Amino acid sequence: NAGVTQTPKFQVLKTGQSMTLQCAQDMNHNSMYWYRQDPGMGLRLIYYSASEGTTDKGEVPNGYNVSRLNKREFSLRLESAAPSQTSVYFCASSEGDTPYEQYFGPGTRLTVT
Amino acid sequence: AQKITQTQPGMFVQEKEAVTLDCTYDTSDQSYGLFWYKQPSSGEMIFLIYQGSYDEQNATEGRYSLNFQKARKSANLVISASQLGDSAMYFCAMREGSARQLTFGSGTQLTVLP
Numbered sequence: 001n002a003g004v005t006q007t008p009k010f011q012v013l014k015t016g017q018s019m020t021l022q023c024a025q026d027m028n029h030n031s032m033y034w035y036r037q038d039p040g041m042g043l044r045l046i047y048y049s050a051s052e053g054t055t056d057k058g059e060v061p062n063g064y065n066v067s068r069l070n071k072r073e074f075s076l077r078l079e080s081a082a083p084s085q086t087s088v089y090f091c092a093s094s095e096g097d098t099p100y101e102q103y104f105g106p107g108t109r110l111t112v113t
Numbered sequence: 114a115q116k117i118t119q120t121q122p123g124m125f126v127q128e129k130e131a132v133t134l135d136c137t138y139d140t141s142d143q144s145y146g147l148f149w150y151k152q153p154s155s156g157e158m159i160f161l162i163y164q165g166s167y168d169e170q171n172a173t174e175g176r177y178s179l180n181f182q183k184a185r186k187s188a189n190l191v192i193s194a195s196q197l198g199d200s201a202m203y204f205c206a207m208r209e210g211s212a213r214q215l216t217f218g219s220g221t222q223l224t225v226l227p
Contacts, residue, residue, distance in 0.1 A: 031213045042117075042204055042217035043158075050213055058214060090158060094213060101148070102215060104158035 002026055004105035006091050012111045013081040021076040021108050023091030031094045032074035033102065034058075034066060036087040043090060049074055081112045116140065117205050117218035124223050126195045133180070134190040134221045136205030142166075145209045147188040149179065152202040152220070161203075164188055195225045 004025045013019055025032065030051045035043040035058075045058030049068040063085060065077045074093075078085060088109050092102040118137045126132035138147065149161040164172045164179045172179040180189040192199055202222050206215040 033214060035217075040219060042219045043206075043215075044217070045214050048214050059216075088156070092158075101160055101163060103160070104150075107156050 004091055004093055004103055006089075006105035006108050008108060009106065010109050012113065013078075014113055015082060017081050018077065018079050019081065020078075021089055021091075021110075022073070023075065023105060024073045025091075025093040025103070026072065027093060027095075027103065028071070029093035029095050029103075030071070032068065033092040033094075034064070034074070034076045035090045035092065036060065036085075037090060037107075038087050046076065046089075078110075081110075083112045086110060086112045115218075116209075116216045117207055119205055119218035119221050121221045122219075124221055125226055126192075126223065127226050128197060129194055131191060131193045132195055132223065134192070134203050134205075134223065136188045136190065136218060138186050138188060138205075138207050140186075140207065140209050142210040144211075145207055147179070147181070148206040148208070148215065149177070149188075149190045150204045150206060150217075151199075152204065153198075154201070158204075162190070192223075197225050197227060199223060200225045 007022045033048040034046040037043045047066040049055045052071045067075045088107045091105040094102045145166045147164045151159045162174045162177045164181045176193045178191045202220045204220045205218040
C-alpha cells in the first residue's frame, strides 16, 4: 500500500519552461490537494479537488493549472515557470468525511533558475 | 488576519521532559477541526492528532495530547516524555466548516536535547 506518491522527487527548470507534477493515491480517497511549502510560511493550498471531475482554487493558484485525471490521479502543471515558484510541492488526499485527515506524499523539490 | 498562529519559531526540550507547542486560531465558523502534523528533516508530513470543535474531551494519541481551550481559541500540542526522534518541525492546521482544505500555521521547530 503506497499511499500518496509523487513524481518527480526533484526538478530544476529554467525560467519559462513548463512541467507537470504527478500525484497518485491508492486509498480510494475522494479529495486531493496540492500545497506549496516555502521557508517560514508553512504550507499554502494551491488547488484542490473535492471529488473526481471537480477542481477549485486555493490560496495561491496563480501560475498553476490542475487536472483531476481520475479518482486516483491529480496533476499540477506549471505552464511558464518563474523563480517565485521555487518551492517544495506536496500532494495530499483525504476521504472527505470527518475528520478530513489528509495524507501527504513525500514532496517534490522544484528549483526554477 | 492570520487564521493559524504559531508564535514559537523554535523550541528546545530535554529528553524525557514534556513540551507544549502553542497554536491559536481564528475562525467565525462554529464547526471546525484542528490538526497537528509533524515534519521531520526527511520532509514528509505525518499526521499526529485531531480535535473537532464539538469534541468535549481533549484528544490524545499516545504521547501526544491536544490542550483545546475553545474560549481562548487555542489548540496547543503537548508531547510527553520527549524522545530524540521527536526533533522535527510541527505544524498546526485548521479546517473550517464544511471545507475540506486545511490552513496551516508557519510551524515550530522542536529540538530534543540528549
